[in-house]
Amino acid sequence: MPSASISCKMFLSWRALSNFAIIVMVILMATSTVPGVSAGESTFDGPGEVANFVEARIEGSEIMVFSKQYCPFCKKTKALLKELLEQEKFSRIEMNVLELDQFADGGEAATSIQQYLLKKTGQRTVPNIFIGANHIGGNSDLQELHASGMLELMLSEFLGNAEKSNDEL
Ligand SMILES: N[C@@H](CCC(=O)N[C@@H](CS)C(=O)NCC(=O)O)C(=O)O
Secondary structure: OHHHHHHHHHHHHHHHHHHHHHHHHHHHHHOOOOOOOOOOOOOOOOHHHHHHHHHHHHHOOOEEEEEOOOOHHHHHHHHHHHHHHOOHHHOOOOEEEEEHHHOOOOOHHHHHHHHHHHHHHOOOOOOEEEEOOEEEEOHHHHHHHHHOOHHHHHHHHHHHHHHHHHHHO
16 A cells, blocks of 8 residues: 555654654764763863863962862861961961862863872872961871871971061062
């Protein structure tokens, strides 16, 4: 029956067309640039931008902590530093914390920053701590420095240096 054969062919080509449309939609969704969804919009335009971003934070912060909100080691680090900076003698020191799990790009920025920090410091894990732009290490390093009294000395030295450079201005 020719009319049945025509409508059958039309049906098949309609199915092929709708399958094609579904495939196109899936590809478009997978490569969409909605922040925080699937591939996501990139936070950084290449490694140079990551380097500038990280270096600006390290250089521009008295104490810089690269952290993640859920990380128990980061919580310990932030609590110890907060406790120390609440002391009158260290109250002029400011701590800057960057929570790497706060970027809405599906973890891409966190990975790039951690890769850069690994290249710079040999350490990929968080917390990654800097005092006066000097790399301190992670939480265990910080706790050890504190237990030995070295951390307080470092903070005092940092304040002394900061005062000296203020006097020179
Ligand atoms: N010994 C390290 C342990 C730090 C650590 O294991 N951090 C975890 C998060 S809780 C980490 O960075 N995991 C790899 C990642 O999140 O990319 C320290 O004391 O800082």
